[in-house]
Amino acid sequence: MTTLDSRPVVTEVKDNYLTFTRGLLSWIFTLDHKRIGVMYLFAVLGSFFVGGVMALLVRTKLLFPGKVEWMTADEYNKAFTLHGAIMVFLVIIPSIPAALGNFVLPIMLGAKDVAFPRMNLFSFYLWVVGAACAVYSLMAGGFDTGWTFYTPYSTQYGAGGTIPVLVGVFILGFSSIFTGVNFIVTIHKLRPPGMTWFRMPLFLWALYATALIQILATPVLGITVALLVIERAFNIGIFDPSMGGDPVLFQHFFWFYSHPAVYIMILPGMGIISELIAVHSHRHIFGYRFIAFSSVAIAIFSFLVWGHHMFTSGQSPLMNVLFSAITFSVAIPSAVKVFNWLATLYKGSIAFNTPMLYALSFMFLFTIGGLTGIPLAVLSTDIHLHDTYFVVAHFHYVMMGSALIAMIGGLHHWWPKMFGVMYNEFWGKIACGLVFVGFNMTFFTQFMLGSQGMPRRYYMYQPEFQIYHHISTGGSYIMALGFLITAIYLIHSLFAGKKAPANPWGGASLEWQCTSPPPHDNFATTPRVGDCYDFSAVRWDEKQQGYVIDTEAHLAAASSGKGH
Amino acid sequence: MAQHDTPSDTPFGDPKARFEAGLFGMWLFLLVLAVVFISTIIGYLVVRIDNGAAFIPADAPKPPLLLLVSTGVLLVSSVTMQKALRAGRVGDPRQGGLMVATLALALAFLIAQGVAWRDLYEQNLAISDNLYAWTFYVLTGLHAAHVLGGLPPMLITTWRASRAAYGPDDHRGITYCAMYWHFLDGIWVVLYATLVLGSR
Numbered sequence: 001m002t003t004l005d006s007r008p009v010v011t012e013v014k015d016n017y018l019t020f021t022r023g024l025l026s027w028i029f030t031l032d033h034k035r036i037g038v039m040y041l042f043a044v045l046g047s048f049f050v051g052g053v054m055a056l057l058v059r060t061k062l063l064f065p066g067k068v069e070w071m072t073a074d075e076y077n078k079a080f081t082l083h084g085a086i087m088v089f090l091v092i093i094p095s096i097p098a099a100l101g102n103f104v105l106p107i108m109l110g111a112k113d114v115a116f117p118r119m120n121l122f123s124f125y126l127w128v129v130g131a132a133c134a135v136y137s138l139m140a141g142g143f144d145t146g147w148t149f150y151t152p153y154s155t156q157y158g159a160g161g162t163i164p165v166l167v168g169v170f171i172l173g174f175s176s177i178f179t180g181v182n183f184i185v186t187i188h189k190l191r192p193p194g195m196t197w198f199r200m201p202l203f204l205w206a207l208y209a210t211a212l213i214q215i216l217a218t219p220v221l222g223i224t225v226a227l228l229v230i231e232r233a234f235n236i237g238i239f240d241p242s243m244g245g246d247p248v249l250f251q252h253f254f255w256f257y258s259h260p261a262v263y264i265m266i267l268p269g270m271g272i273i274s275e276l277i278a279v280h281s282h283r284h285i286f287g288y289r290f291i292a293f294s295s296v297a298i299a300i301f302s303f304l305v306w307g308h309h310m311f312t313s314g315q316s317p318l319m320n321v322l323f324s325a326i327t328f329s330v331a332i333p334s335a336v337k338v339f340n341w342l343a344t345l346y347k348g349s350i351a352f353n354t355p356m357l358y359a360l361s362f363m364f365l366f367t368i369g370g371l372t373g374i375p376l377a378v379l380s381t382d383i384h385l386h387d388t389y390f391v392v393a394h395f396h397y398v399m400m401g402s403a404l405i406a407m408i409g410g411l412h413h414w415w416p417k418m419f420g421v422m423y424n425e426f427w428g429k430i431a432c433g434l435v436f437v438g439f440n441m442t443f444f445t446q447f448m449l450g451s452q453g454m455p456r457r458y459y460m461y462q463p464e465f466q467i468y469h470h471i472s473t474g475g476s477y478i479m480a481l482g483f484l485i486t487a488i489y490l491i492h493s494l495f496a497g498k499k500a501p502a503n504p505w506g507g508a509s510l511e512w513q514c515t516s517p518p519p520h521d522n523f524a525t526t527p528r529v530g531d532c533y534d535f536s537a538v539r540w541d542e543k544q545q546g547y548v549i550d551t552e553a554h555l556a557a558a559s560s561g562k563g564h
Numbered sequence: 565m566a567q568h569d570t571p572s573d574t575p576f577g578d579p580k581a582r583f584e585a586g587l588f589g590m591w592l593f594l595l596v597l598a599v600v601f602i603s604t605i606i607g608y609l610v611v612r613i614d615n616g617a618a619f620i621p622a623d624a625p626k627p628p629l630l631l632l633v634s635t636g637v638l639l640v641s642s643v644t645m646q647k648a649l650r651a652g653r654v655g656d657p658r659q660g661g662l663m664v665a666t667l668a669l670a671l672a673f674l675i676a677q678g679v680a681w682r683d684l685y686e687q688n689l690a691i692s693d694n695l696y697a698w699t700f701y702v703l704t705g706l707h708a709a710h711v712l713g714g715l716p717p718m719l720i721t722t723w724r725a726s727r728a729a730y731g732p733d734d735h736r737g738i739t740y741c742a743m744y745w746h747f748l749d750g751i752w753v754v755l756y757a758t759l760v761l762g763s764r
Binding site for chain 1: 593607618693706
């Protein structure tokens with residue numbers, strides 16, 4: 001292998017964003033998108049731990065079909081509600097956009113920061129306040145409504161912590177909206193010269209589509225939970241049927257946000273997968289425009305399918321048919337992505353490292369998660385499957401098996417960039433394997449449970465279901481072990497990890513063209529932009545133990561259209 | 565805060581580019597607020613239409629005429645706000661007085677809303693009586709909350725305008741303030757019309 005003798009693209013910088021200023025205050029008041037992203041990351045991972053412990057408690061209870069002494073039915077209700085609410089509002093929704101997106105987006109654009117750095121920091125503190133409300137609600141009696149807060153249970157019954165957690169959700173919504181506004185403006189106004197919309201990394205297209213949903217759907221959730229709080233406080237409201245209100249109206253409002261919210265969770269994950277697949281198979285992404293437009297198509301569809309959560313709520317049969325039909329069509333842009341990723345892998349030189357293994361896990365799990373959505377969109381089968389474990393398994397395949405797996409994959413992909421250290425590849429692969437096996441054990445069995453009629457959210461169940469619950473719970477322990485190992489080797493790498501090169505994977509987008517970790521202001525000058533999926537000018541450099549990119553060749557290839 | 569970041573509160577080198585980004589962000593923010601108000605109005609219309617004539621209790625008072633006055637006050641405040649913005653754009657020192665007038669009218673609007681609420685309450689219309697009362701208080705309250713939330717930035721803008729701080733080179737703050745204010749004005753007209761039609 002010849003070492004490239006052209007001048008090193010990466011200039012050695014002594015200071016990086018982590019060491020630029022020191023002390024706690026320099027973090028608390030930072031306006032640096034990278035530091036805000038890192039703070040989000042640790043906050044989100046901390047919440048993931050709490051939500052995960054709740055899930056393990058629920059799964060452990062379900063080892064036994066009857067009552068257990070250490071967990072009453074009420075406590076069980078609170079545990080699964082807490083698990084759902086934490087995972088949705090505190091973990092998955094902010095995980096990719098606010099944590100990884102915050103870190104990567106401006107660097108991918110060659111910009112110094114997001115468009116509104118102050119608003120970015122403000123949005124982080126809103127997240128903190130929202131999370132604090134959720135914690136407070138636990139002390140005020142917890143909440144047991146399920147993460148969907150359906151009326152009249154949430155307004156007339158429900159445990160004492162219902163109002164605080166609703167206030168928390170309201171505030172978290174603001175945080176999400178501000179992130180969305182920030183990203184849209186950043187992508188519109190801060191793209192460097194030469195980066196047209198169709199030269200953007202696909203991760204940015206995904207974040208853009210996500211941000212559109214965040215700003216258009218989240219306000220509806222905000223006003224809905226506000227009305228819910230007022231209704232609970234005054235014992236009357238527009239969702240109260242005894243006074244002429246309409247509880248199904250709540251469901252419409254709630255799902256008008258919460259269905260698009262599912263795409264807030266999955267779209268950024270799909271964006272990460274587009275990056276991982278291309279970079280780790282060193283091959284130009286196949287069907288760039290199709291992937292980009294399919295993100296926008298999914299965002300648009302997301303606003304038209306909320307009624308499929310309400311097939312059994314008594315809405316009119318015509319509405320059911322319409323929502324069912326539109327729901328089917330979501331399969332098209334989703335499948336467009338999967339097939340384009342497959343075509344990218346074909347004849348690629350695939351590096352089976354941890355991010356790639358997570359990307360492949362994603363493709364497998366997302367396909368199952370997506371395809372099991374079809375029987376739920378069919379009106380006749382949904383009547384049978386509604387509110388069973390089949391639904392639970394389906395959305396875990398999408399939310400966890402896809403969105404969260406993509407997040408973990410992206411975390412490994414950008415970990416060297418974020419902290420300047422390499423994690424242990426051996427343990428990374430082991431952990432990924434454990435998570436994959438554990439995940440399928442946990443949730444594939446739940447498809448069988450659900451199709452045999454086991455309802456979701458039940459504390460007790462028929463003894464014949466016990467074997468499935470045993471397998472499922474066993475799988476959840478294996479998964480927990482995988483995540484535990486991940487936490488250990490990632491933390492270990494922070495202290496003892498090998499120093500990371502600027503470009504450990506051979507990526508061609510801009511974040512790989514600044515040092516690891518990046519300097520405080522990312523780039524001294526606005527970088528010039530080539531085709532971020534053209535890897536023809538990327539070479540392994542023995543001396544740096546990383547890849548280098550021949551900028552001139554890269555730019556020339558982009559302007560001549562080579563590499564497509 | 566000795567160890568503060570360097571003042572990197574904007575990634576834009578060019579003030580004009582920064583202003584354009586701010587304007588765009590402000591439009592998106594107003595879009596978000598529009599979604600909030602539109603969905604609230606839809607919720608109101610659903611329960612209003614569902615219940616038909618039964619929505620309005622026989623002895624329920626109509627929306628007070630005072631709301632007509634507050635509507636007028638708000639419309640005038642939009643005019644003074646726009647004049648203040650025009651003065652701010654060219655560095656005209658009258659921007660200060662016009663902003664003070666806008667602020668005074670905003671306060672007058674809030675006081676009028678408060679008095680209207682008190683009138684209704686004294687006519688025995690409590691929020692927890694029926695949906696007619698609940699929706700009236702909640703819808704007007706939602707708008708009032710947004711006016712209230714606009715006061716701190718408006719105070720800052722007024723203070724800066726009183727020192728004639730806005731000029732051709734920098735009129736970002738007063739522009740954002742005006743956008744928000746006109747939005748609240750427009751939304752109020754829609755909301756008020758909805759409530760008046762809904763209480764017939």
